[in-house]
Amino acid sequence: MIELKKIKKSFNGQKVLDDIDLxxxxxxxxxxxxxxxxxxxxLLKHMIGLIRPDSGKIMIDGVDTTTLGEKELNEVRKKxxxxxxxxxxxxxxxxxxxxxxxxxxxxxxxxxxxxxxxEKKLLQVGLKDVTHKMPSxxxxxMRKRVGLARALxxxxxxxxxxxxxxxxxxxxxxxxxxxxxxxxxxxGATCIVISHDIDSTFRIAHTVAMLYHGKIIEKGTPEEVxxxxxxxxxQFIERKVExxxx
Amino acid sequence: MxxxxxxxGRPFIxxxxxxxxxxxxxxxxxxWLFRKPFRLKEILKQMEFVGTNSLVVVLITGTFxxxxxxxxxxxxxxxxxxxSLVGATVALAITRELGPVFTALMVTGRAGSxxxxxxxxxxxxxxxxxxxxxxxxxxxxLVVPRVVASIIMLPFLTIVSxxxxxxxxxxxxxxxLDINSxxxxxxxxxxxxxxDIINGLIKxxxxxxxxxxxxxxxxxxxxxxxxxxxxxxxxxxxxxxVTILVSDYFLTAVMF
Ligand SMILES: Nc1ncnc2c1ncn2[C@@H]1O[C@H](COP(=O)(O)OP(=O)(O)OP(=O)(O)O)[C@@H](O)[C@H]1O
Ligand SMILES: [Mg+2]
Numbered sequence: 001m002i003e004l005k006k007i008k009k010s011f012n013g014q015k016v017l018d019d020i021d022l023x024x025x026x027x028x029x030x031x032x033x034x035x036x037x038x039x040x041x042x043l044l045k046h047m048i049g050l051i052r053p054d055s056g057k058i059m060i061d062g063v064d065t066t067t068l069g070e071k072e073l074n075e076v077r078k079k080x081x082x083x084x085x086x087x088x089x090x091x092x093x094x095x096x097x098x099x100x101x102x103x104x105x106x107x108x109x110x111x112x113x114x115x116x117x118x119e120k121k122l123l124q125v126g127l128k129d130v131t132h133k134m135p136s137x138x139x140x141x142m143r144k145r146v147g148l149a150r151a152l153x154x155x156x157x158x159x160x161x162x163x164x165x166x167x168x169x170x171x172x173x174x175x176x177x178x179x180x181x182x183x184x185x186x187x188g189a190t191c192i193v194i195s196h197d198i199d200s201t202f203r204i205a206h207t208v209a210m211l212y213h214g215k216i217i218e219k220g221t222p223e224e225v226x227x228x229x230x231x232x233x234x235q236f237i238e239r240k241v242e243x244x245x246x
Numbered sequence: 247m248x249x250x251x252x253x254x255g256r257p258f259i260x261x262x263x264x265x266x267x268x269x270x271x272x273x274x275x276x277x278w279l280f281r282k283p284f285r286l287k288e289i290l291k292q293m294e295f296v297g298t299n300s301l302v303v304v305l306i307t308g309t310f311x312x313x314x315x316x317x318x319x320x321x322x323x324x325x326x327x328x329x330s331l332v333g334a335t336v337a338l339a340i341t342r343e344l345g346p347v348f349t350a351l352m353v354t355g356r357a358g359s360x361x362x363x364x365x366x367x368x369x370x371x372x373x374x375x376x377x378x379x380x381x382x383x384x385x386x387x388l389v390v391p392r393v394v395a396s397i398i399m400l401p402f403l404t405i406v407s408x409x410x411x412x413x414x415x416x417x418x419x420x421x422x423l424d425i426n427s428x429x430x431x432x433x434x435x436x437x438x439x440x441x442d443i444i445n446g447l448i449k450x451x452x453x454x455x456x457x458x459x460x461x462x463x464x465x466x467x468x469x470x471x472x473x474x475x476x477x478x479x480x481x482x483x484x485x486x487x488v489t490i491l492v493s494d495y496f497l498t499a500v501m502f
Contacts (some may be wrong), residue, residue, distance in 0.1 A: 050375050057483045074381040082379045088372040092364070 001026045002047055002158065002190065007056035011044060016042050017053070024207075029184050029191040031201045033236065034211035040194045041085055044160050045213060047192065048080050048123035049073050060158075070086030078106060081156035085163050085194075089135040095122070096131030099149045106154060121149040126175055141168045148176065152183060159183070161193040165200060173197065177204050198237050202226065210236065271463050275393060278386035281461030283390050292395035296357045296454075299404055303352050308407035311344050312336055312414030320423050321405030322434075329423075333430035334437040338486050341438065345408040346446045348493055350400060354486045358461035362482035363466025366475040372464075380487040381502070389466065394460040401453030445501045450478065452497060453490050460486040 002024040009017040016039040022117050024030050024047075034040050045051040046058060057064045060076050068076065081102075089098050099118045103109055109117070122130065125145035135143055148164060164180065165173040177200050184191050195201045201208060202222040210218040210225070211231050218225055218233045228234060319335040365388055368374050377384045412434070421427045462484035468474045 045375070047278060048379050050378055070383070074383075077381045080379060082376070084372050084376060086372065088376040089374070090373055091367070091371070105380060105382055 001059070001061060002049055002192075003059040003172075004043075005057040005059065007037075007043075007046060007053045007058065009046070009051065009053050015214050017046070020056070020181045020214070020216055022209060022216050022219070024192060025217060026076050026190045028206040028211060029072075029180065029193060029204055030207045031101065031193045031205040032200055032209050032211060033195060033198070035085075035236075036196075036212050037212060040081075041162055043134075044082075044162055044192065044194060046161060048082055057107050067200055080160065081154060081158070082150035082160040083147045083151040083162055083164055085142070085166075087135075087143040089143055089150070091135045093135075094131065095127075095135065095138070098135065098146060099153055102150065104150070117153065118149075121153055122146070124152070124179055125149050126172065126196050141172060144168065145172075145176070147177070155187055155189075156189060158190045160201060160230065161191065163194050163196060164199055165242050171236060180204055181218045181238065212236075267467070268459070268463055271466065272459060274385050275389055275459070278383060278390050279394075281306075281360040281386065285387060285403075285422075288387065288391035289394050292391045295360075296353065296392075296395050296458075297399035297402060300353050300356050300399075301406065302371050303356060303405055304349050304403045304407050305410055307348055307352055308340075308345065308410040309414040311348055311407075312340060312411030312416075313418045315339055315344070315448045315471050316418035316423070320367075320419065320425070329425050330427055330429045330433055332377040332419045332423075333403065333412075333415065334433040337412050337434045337438045340411040340415070341408050341446045343494070345411055345500070346404050346453060347490065349404045349407045350450060350457060353396075353400065353403065353454070354457040354461075354483055354490065357396070358457040359479050360482045361461030362465040362479045363456060363475055365389070365462055366468035366478040367465075370406045370474060377414070377456050384466075389462040393455065393461055394455035396412050396458035397451050400450040402446055403486050404450035408446065409441060428451075449494065450500070452493065456489050456493060457486040460489065 004020050004022040006009050007017050007020040008015075020043065022043075022197050032040055032043065042051060046053055047060075049058070049068070052066060056066070058066050060079070063076060065073060065076055089095075090101065093101070096115070096118050099121055100114050103114045103117060107114075115200070118131065120153075122128070127142065128146055130138070130142070130146075135146070138146065144164065145168060146199055148161075151159060151161070161180065165176050168176060180191060180193065181204050183189065193201075193204070202225075207219065208222055208225045209216050212232055218230055220228075225233065226237065289365050316332055319332050320329060323331055323335075332400045365374075368384075368388070374384045374388075416427075416430060420430050421428045461482045463477040464485070464500060465475075468478040470477070
């Protein structure tokens with residue numbers, strides 16, 4: 001279980017997260033929506049301890065990670081897999097080595113077994129015959145899918161997806177959505193997904209949370225969120241721009 | 247008056263801060279140096295990059311340094327009939343100073359800058375964050391192998407540079423300027439002692455440490471996207487070169 005308690009974070013005086021209280025149910029898919037630049041990626045990075053909050057607590061399975069040293073934090077991080085918004089592939093390694101990296105670091109599997117897992121994970125994200133390509137030779141969408149395969153390589157208990165479908169074609173979006181749902185069902189993992197795609201959000205989410213001006217202003221099942229009375233949320237999910245903004 | 251202090255003080259404070267940050271970075275390198283897993287494969291990869299791939303550059307600069315030294319000292323010594331000392335002058339200057347320093351400056355331009363650029367790019371594209379999320383410490387994975395490889399390889403490159411530099415001096419002195427080959431070599435044997443070479447190599451190991459430390463440091467704390475990477479790279483080369491030359495003075499003062 002992941003609990004964020006009273007998380008505050010500013011960058012150079014600019015408040016990004018303002019008193020966030022958020023509990024992520026284990027074994028569910030939670031989708032976080034919100035404006036571009038609203039702090040969603042920052043929120044996700046807090047969960048895995050990449051950014052430390054100015055104040056507040058982050059409890060992962062009952063442990064407050066904000067007080068941990070690097071060694072203990074690394075143990076906690078082994079539960080996680082993370083897909084970065086821009087994939088963050090290692091550009092000195094080919095695709096196969098990128099996906100194999102966490103396996104080589106944290107398992108004692110033999111080269112052959114690792115190769116089999118790598119191919120399987122790549123196939124799951126719809127990539128074939130790319131293991132020897134370098135990241136710079138791939139399209140943005142392909143890079144993202146390699147990042148996805150890398151995040152899933154160790155079958156983590158908690159998976160963070162920063163905009164897994166942004167930049168993919170509609171069919172690939174659907175495939176990735178299904179992959180997230182299927183992975184969640186098969187492994188029982190806790191999935192936290194950041195998304196800009198409202199349709200896909202309501203399709204895959206068990207819980208939807210909306211981040212707005214540094215606060216969680218709405219959280220509930222897709223049905224609850226769809227029926228919300230909050231005008232900001234309504235506007236966001238109906239994709240309308242207020243007239244006076246133009 | 248106060249303004250003046252402020253004006254003079256600001257760069258000083260900046261330097262002090264920078265020095266503090268490098269020191270902290272150094273401490274974390276030292277801490278990760280002895281922790282498992284030891285990244286032998288990465289070290290070998292970096293040894294190839296720093297050492298083998300710098301060989302051609304070092305050979306060319308080493309040769310011509312020796313050659314130009316021979317010409318210059320020849321015209322100087324000829325004025326009072328001291329041509330026989332050309333060989334020894336070249337050998338001493340190269341093994342003590344020019345071999346280690348020029349090699350280090352060339353490697354700074356080639357490998358030190360590349361370290362800053364590679365690690366800086368990894369920083370701004372979140373690859374360093376990705377390492378953290380996979381419970382791999384980036385100082386251990388990226389920085390330690392580069393520093394270790396540089397400390398090991400710089401002395402090797404310097405030996406090559408020493409040798410080829412003296413050979414270049416021999417070629418110019420004996421073949422082009424007609425100094426007697428026996429005298430040229432005899433003077434080298436008379437005046438050059440093993441300690442000259444060893445001290446030069448110790449210096450070069452220190453230079454390897456400096457250029458890799460600064461290259462990695464500048465890369466590791468890069469901010470500001472692609473432009474930031476460019477800045478970090480330039481700063482790494484300038485800062486490492488200056489530090490190498492300054493520390494050369496102090497090392498020399500202590501050693502000889
Ligand atoms: N390391 C950082 N240093 C300074 N400011 C930062 C840093 N990371 C994020 N910010 C700022 O925090 C704010 C939120 O950024 P974040 O990347 O979380 O947005 P986001 O919700 O993920 O947006 P998008 O949907 O466009 O990805 C932005 O204003 C950004 O400028
Ligand atoms: Mg984002």
